Amino acid sequence: MERTVRYSKKREAILNAIQGTSCHPSAEWVYQQLKPLHPDLSLGTVYRNLAFFQKQGLIRSVGVVQGQERFDGIVAPHSHFVCNSCGSVLDLPDVRPETGLEQSVSSQYGFVVERCELTFYGLCPSCLHQNQNFKEETLS
Amino acid sequence: MERTVRYSKKREAILNAIQGTSCHPSAEWVYQQLKPLHPDLSLGTVYRNLAFFQKQGLIRSVGVVQGQERFDGIVAPHSHFVCNSCGSVLDLPDVRPETGLEQSVSSQYGFVVERCELTFYGLCPSCLHQNQNFKEETLS
DNA sequence: ATGACTGCAAAGACTTTGCATCTTT
DNA sequence: AAAGATGCAAAGTCTTTGCAGTCAT
Numbered sequence: 001m002e003r004t005v006r007y008s009k010k011r012e013a014i015l016n017a018i019q020g021t022s023c024h025p026s027a028e029w030v031y032q033q034l035k036p037l038h039p040d041l042s043l044g045t046v047y048r049n050l051a052f053f054q055k056q057g058l059i060r061s062v063g064v065v066q067g068q069e070r071f072d073g074i075v076a077p078h079s080h081f082v083c084n085s086c087g088s089v090l091d092l093p094d095v096r097p098e099t100g101l102e103q104s105v106s107s108q109y110g111f112v113v114e115r116c117e118l119t120f121y122g123l124c125p126s127c128l129h130q131n132q133n134f135k136e137e138t139l140s
Numbered sequence: 141m142e143r144t145v146r147y148s149k150k151r152e153a154i155l156n157a158i159q160g161t162s163c164h165p166s167a168e169w170v171y172q173q174l175k176p177l178h179p180d181l182s183l184g185t186v187y188r189n190l191a192f193f194q195k196q197g198l199i200r201s202v203g204v205v206q207g208q209e210r211f212d213g214i215v216a217p218h219s220h221f222v223c224n225s226c227g228s229v230l231d232l233p234d235v236r237p238e239t240g241l242e243q244s245v246s247s248q249y250g251f252v253v254e255r256c257e258l259t260f261y262g263l264c265p266s267c268l269h270q271n272q273n274f275k276e277e278t279l280s
Numbered sequence: 281a282t283g284a285c286t287g288c289a290a291a292g293a294c295t296t297t298g299c300a301t302c303t304t305t
Numbered sequence: 306a307a308a309g310a311t312g313c314a315a316a317g318t319c320t321t322t323g324c325a326g327t328c329a330t
Contacts (some may be wrong), residue, residue: 003212004305004308004309006236006305007303007304008311011310032206041311041312044296044297045311046298047294047312051296063204068294069294070278081245084254095245097237097238098237101235103241105232108234109232111221111268112219113260113261114263116260116261116263117257117259117261118256119259119292120242120245121254127248128251128252138316142281143284144284144330145284146285146330147328148284148285151285167319167320168319180286181286181313183287184287186317188285188286189285192320193300204319207317207319270296
């Protein structure tokens with residue numbers, strides 16, 4: 001039996017929130033974002049819909065950053081940069097792993113490769129500047 | 141003031157456990173592994189030492205897989221495969237992102253790139269077979 | 281003796297889930 | 306009316322932390 005999917009105002013709002021931002025939000029972010037417009041929204045509903053959208057392939061997880069799972073409304077393959085200081089996640093649309101790498105891993109190791117993530121970690125420009133200021137202060 | 145680092149039998153055992161396996165263990169795995177030999181070992185100690193080793197650069201995190209953070213005793217850069225079914229993490233020593241990619245991201249976007257992770261997700265051979273059996277059963 | 285390390289248990293943070301109620305079809 | 310979706314709060318997991326006792330130097 002296929003489950004019938006029904007429309008829901010909040011579900012729509014949650015998907016719009018994720019697809020309308022490039023910040024790769026967490027459940028909490030979505031919740032805080034929608035709370036003013038939907039005062040009776042529950043955090044559980046956000047989590048349930050995030051799981052639902054993921055299963056439907058409408059969004060995907062970017063992984064857990066500083067304890068919170070982060071999601072991406074863009075499902076086309078692309079790379080990410082994660083700032084180790086502020087935890088922001090940024091798209092790197094131009095950066096792609098070599099084509100054929102998935103295929104090569106599949107055949108070489110016998111895995112079924114569903115997808116491939118290329119992620120860079122470091123400091124974003126904003127945190128870099130604050131860091132430099134901090135260093136200068138403490139060294140003076 | 142530099143903190144003085146002291147020897148500890150359990151610390152040594154924890155590091156050995158991580159460096160002596162290729163399973164990319166979680167804190168819980170290390171704890172269960174060492175419990176027989178160190179009956180009074182505490183899970184808190186495992187967590188504290190994992191954080192300590194990470195800060196020292198002796199191990200690194202491979203990320204959170206199915207709710208648990210996983211660690212790697214090999215700090216030289218290499219890629220990983222993560223099975224979405226059983227959660228096992230495997231090394232792909234031969235697979236490397238193109239050289240110069242980090243540098244290119246650094247200069248193109250103004251980030252300070254500390255490291256770069258290339259991770260493949262899919263099904264490992266073992267889970268693939270079970271999956272096929274399962275499908276055959278349900279379809280028959 | 282000093283300060284680092286640990287065990288223990290409590291607390292914290294994030295996420296999941298059971299159940300009654302409300303909505304969509 | 307039937308089945309899905311939600312709110313609420315409790316429960317579940319994983320991880321961190323405070324404190325008193327232990328151990329290395």
